[in-house]
Amino acid sequence: MKRYVNILFLALAIVVAACSSEEKKHAEGGTTYTCPMHPQIVQNEPGTCPICFMDLVPVSQSGKENGELMLSESQIALGNIKTKRVKLGSVGSNAILTGKLVLDETQTDVISSRAAGRIEKLYLKESGQTIKKGQPLYELYSEELLTLQREYLLALAQNWELGKENPRFASFLEAAKKKLLLYGLTEGQIRSLARSDQVSSRITFVAPVSGVVTEVAAAEGQYVAEGGVLYRLGKLGKIWVEAELYPQEVGDIKEGDPIKIAVEGFGQEPVAAKVTFISPEFRAGSQVAVLRAELPNPNDQFLPGMQANVILPSDKGSSLTLPTDAVIRDGKGAHVWVQSGKNTFKAQMVTLGEESADNVAILSGLKENDKVIVSGAYLLYSEFVLKKGADPMAGHQH
Secondary structure, three states: OHHHHHHHHHHHHHHHHHHHHHHHHHHHOOOOEEOOOOOOOEEOOOOEOOOOOOEOEEHHHOOOOOOEEEOOHHHHHHOOOEEEEOEEEOOOOOEEEEEEEEEOHHHEEEEEOOOOEEEEEEOOOOOOOEEOOOOEEEEEEOHHHHHHHHHHHHHHHHHHHHOOOOOHHHHHHHHHHHHHHHOOOOHHHHHHHHHHOOOOOOEEEEOOOOEEEEEEOOOOOOEEOOOOEEEEEEOOOEEEEEEEEOHHHHOOOOOOOEEEEEEOOOOOOOEEEEEEEEOOOOOOOOOOEEEEEEEEOOOOOOOOOOEEEEEEOOOOOOEEEEEHHHOEEEOOEEEEEEEEEOOEEEEEEEEEEEEOOOEEEEEEOOOOOOEEEEEOHHHHHHHHHHHHOOOOOOOOOO
16 A cells, blocks of 8 residues: 555656646747737647648747737738838928919010001900911001101102202101101001002001910900000910918928929929919918919910919928838827847837828837838737737836
8 A cells, every 4th residue: 555655656746847847848938839810729849720820939939028029921921011121201291282374474565556546457366376576466547647657758758859958858757757666667567658658547566576365455446545455465485383372381481492393284294493482461351372483384385274283392301201000009109010130029119200191200219220010010019919918018108
């Protein structure tokens, strides 16, 4: 009987020693394996999960430090885990304003009636048409012009008959000619008048400059006074772009700042320009100020009235930036996952700055060239909570 008792005590001692050795072995790490997705699967040797067939991960490698987690190659591939080095850059919160092309008012010409009379014919009756210098614009009947033509023909006849004997008749002729030139007749029209020796009741006036008709201000049969506006012309070598600024935008831009302009309907890259004017007051009855820029238009391809986008670049300076999806936010603050070793990642608290739809500035918590998870950050967060049952930011100073 005593012999059997001794054998029993010996067996118990062996079992206790084996258990103590196993516990010590587990405490030292490296021998217990678990499934990252199914933590209830635990075994003492490498293998695959019987549920999802993922490689089992050593428990000791699943994160020794607080907030740290190690993933297998298959986990990284299945979770689409991607990292990116933190770099200095702009958040890219460019403001885009809707603008419109308008004529450069400093390049606008007004064509007015050279004498009082009745408009017999308009050669251009629609705005938007291009005219060249010397092109006929309108015909005018004017009693005043008839009188000036008769004076010229009389001075011409007197000079022909008496000019050799009295040189002053040549000066009379020259004065009569200058009057006709001042009233808008051309040298050719005056020579034709001298050849025909007949006054014309309808004088054709030509364009003094080239441009685009922006307004037709008269009609055929209309009586006009001397100086009455008939046409307005614009030049398209340069064109203005005007956009509206709201109060919160006015302080972010000033005259001379570079901007980019994209004209709708043209697939080319936005054209670089500079702000030339910002109205010092809001438009009457509104809370908007006018921004203006000059747009080069060498081929006259841009026309007044076209819509354009005015792109105001961000002037907030450079800072460390990350894609918005890389940041995990909760009631305690914000954190990202930084790669701390091979396939090993650690939660790191960060302070956020300016933010756009795509990027966010990092004010503290990271340094340049840190490798941060930019795709799959929320999966990593869920994995940590599932595996360790704790907040990865526990113990961090928020």
